Amino acid sequence: MLSIGTLAKRTGAKVQTIRYYEQIGLMPEPGRTEGGQRRYGNAGLDRLAFIRHSRELGFSLEAIRELLDLSDSPERSCAQIDAVAQRQLHEVEARITRLKALRIELRRMLDECSADRVADCRILEVLRDHEECLSNHDGTGI
């Protein structure tokens, strides 16, 4: 049987994070020792590894919850799992697009500024006046 610290070491999650996952119902309540300490089996370890790995790929905890639920019915079609992954891919792509626009704007700002004094700083001017921007970065999700 594995202590919470061992799970933490093996998966890279922090101890508090594992307890947090339990609190929000993502990890099941494990067995306890007589003294009240958590003890996990391999199922717990595997589930936590799944969660952490999914998090590393950017899935939200809600999406992970969905994936875990779906994986409990092995005979069903995996179309829904596909859809969750597809959605995640789209989100990642949207974020890349947005960040690339920001990168262009930031580079341009930095390029243009050759001032010495704050008073003439192009960066501040651009930040002050949206009209100086090429893109219309609209503040939807960075």
Add this chain to the structure above:
Amino acid sequence: MLSIGTLAKRTGAKVQTIRYYEQIGLMPEPGRTEGGQRRYGNAGLDRLAFIRHSRELGFSLEAIRELLDLSDSPERSCAQIDAVAQRQLHEVEARITRLKALRIELRRMLDECSADRVADCRILEVLRDHEECLSNHDGTGI
């Protein structure tokens, strides 16, 4: 004199957000009417526009605070402002790099999965087993 609602409309910020900026000291406390409602001048409007625009470019509120402080000393060198913008650019670039790695991994997952049943789903297999990944996405800042 401008009401908080007018500022909100002109900058695209929500009324609560403006009050929040005031609360954390990013916006100065404006004058008030006899009845206690906030009234702003053009300085307030400009400052809020600066904040919103910087947010759209991904600057953190702390970075914005720094930029606003720096812009108060127009005779100083703008090297520090440059540094803040440079830092932001690096962060954006790091995020792009990371997201591109995620995109590759997600695409590969989706490509490989041609199963019908959840039981054979490649996506779940990949999520279960980190070894199946090509990249070592390490969970540092998405």
Add this chain to the structure above:
DNA sequence: CATAGAAGCTACAGCAGGTAGAGGTTCGGG
């Protein structure tokens, strides 16, 4: 000038996804 309703006010709670600390208990190697 009265009044209705839009807009403002404060204060507090909540979201994601954790992280940190206080203050106390239990586990396990020597």
Add this chain to the structure above:
DNA sequence: CCCGAACCTCTACCTGCTGTAGCTTCTATG
């Protein structure tokens, strides 16, 4: 058996807002 590491619960905090409740004020119309 003992001591320090690891565990426990509980609470508060982080960023950057957003939403609600319950009340007050402003302003346009009649």
